[in-house]
Amino acid sequence: MKCFHCDEPARGVCSFCGRALCKEHMKKMPAILTIYVGEANTPKAVVVSDALFCGVCKPQPEPIEMPEIY
Ligand SMILES: [Zn+2]
Numbered sequence: 458m459k460c461f462h463c464d465e466p467a468r469g470v471c472s473f474c475g476r477a478l479c480k481e482h483m484k485k486m487p488a489i490l491t492i493y494v495g496e497a498n499t500p501k502a503v504v505v506s507d508a509l510f511c512g513v514c515k516p517q518p519e520p521i522e523m524p525e526i527y
């Protein structure tokens with residue numbers, strides 16, 4: 458697998474869209490893995506502080522509505 462941005466061998470994959478990334482082109486950004494409701498109905502998020510990010514895709518901070526699926 459080659460990097461999405463160049464022809465270097467990929468070292469990782471974007472956590473958000475799955476594009477392959479070499480060491481040069483991988484960026485990091487916090488990622489919310491899961492949101493759940495904890496004690497006293499407080500929403501809690503499981504966050505990874507340095508997930509791999511390709512720099513191209515646009516991860517949404519919240520789940521987006523997709524009415525066209527229905
Ligand atoms: Zn690259």
Ligand SMILES: [Zn+2]
Pocket residue numbers: 471472473474475476510511512513514515
């Ligand atoms: Zn991406």
